[in-house]
Amino acid sequence: MGMCSFLKFCIYCGTEGSDDNPVVGSVCLSCRIRRGDILSLKERELQVEMCKSCYSIRVGYRWLTTGGLEDAAKEVIYRVLPEKIVPSNGVTSLEIVGFEFLTEVSWRTLVRTYLKGKYGGVEFKYSIDVVVSFKPVKCPRCIMANSREYEAVVQIRSIKRPRLEKLVGSIVERDKRYVESLVDIVVQSNGIDLYFYDKGTARMFARTLARKLGGRVKIKENYEVAGMRSGVQRARLVISVRPSRF
Numbered sequence: 001m002g003m004c005s006f007l008k009f010c011i012y013c014g015t016e017g018s019d020d021n022p023v024v025g026s027v028c029l030s031c032r033i034r035r036g037d038i039l040s041l042k043e044r045e046l047q048v049e050m051c052k053s054c055y056s057i058r059v060g061y062r063w064l065t066t067g068g069l070e071d072a073a074k075e076v077i078y079r080v081l082p083e084k085i086v087p088s089n090g091v092t093s094l095e096i097v098g099f100e101f102l103t104e105v106s107w108r109t110l111v112r113t114y115l116k117g118k119y120g121g122v123e124f125k126y127s128i129d130v131v132v133s134f135k136p137v138k139c140p141r142c143i144m145a146n147s148r149e150y151e152a153v154v155q156i157r158s159i160k161r162p163r164l165e166k167l168v169g170s171i172v173e174r175d176k177r178y179v180e181s182l183v184d185i186v187v188q189s190n191g192i193d194l195y196f197y198d199k200g201t202a203r204m205f206a207r208t209l210a211r212k213l214g215g216r217v218k219i220k221e222n223y224e225v226a227g228m229r230s231g232v233q234r235a236r237l238v239i240s241v242r243p244s245r246f
């Protein structure tokens with residue numbers, strides 16, 4: 001009551017704080033670290049799909065090539081873990097500065113991750129142990145290489161690239177159907193090719209992209225011969241998206 005409510009002091013150790021031990025939200029830095037609540041984790045086990053043929057891992061909507069289990073675990077630590085960390089009140093500039101494998105690198109590996117950040121403006125170091133676990137699957141690229149069965153390709157041409165890549169990402173990330181159907185994204189000198197398992201998703205993508213580009217593009221469909229299967233001639237849909245002045 002009275003004056004006391006205006007004073008900052010730590011509810012655990014009573015300190016009023018010092019230059020190297022600031023109090024934020026009624027808890028001092030050393031108590032935060034001692035109690036392990038300087039940050040929290042949405043998940044302590046980071047489960048990521050990994051292709052058992054080529055070691056690619058799925059990060060969001062994208063399949064990322066890696067050099068094997070160790071390299072893949074590193075990618076998970078730097079790309080997936082940050083999204084699982086929730087900094088406490090008062091914590092800023094949090095970043096991962098290193099890691100170490102606590103168990104032999106395998107499909108399930110215990111990893112100690114080192115972080116640094118600032119609490120009330122004062123730098124601190126911290127470490128957390130997480131499990132990186134890979135779920136063995138086959139990536140779309142390897143499935144495609146084996147079966148060559150993708151049904152459609154969307155070829156985007158003559159649209160400024162940095163903006164286009166962002167736009168493509170924002171469309172694909174939003175809908176699970178794209179993650180499931182998108183086989184590969186290949187960047188060409190004059191555009192981007194997107195390979196889809198099925199025609200419907202490819203068309204949906206082309207239409208969404210055209211709408212986001214404000215109708216200044218033209219969509220054209222063609223079929224190309226894609227070989228015989230069970231005695232039936234198959235055709236692959238080619239959708240081209242380009243500025244309407246072309």
Ligand SMILES: [Zn+2]
Pocket residue numbers: 010011012013014015027028029030031032
């Ligand atoms: Zn304290």
Ligand SMILES: [Zn+2]
Pocket residue numbers: 051052053054055056138139140141142143
């Ligand atoms: Zn693969």
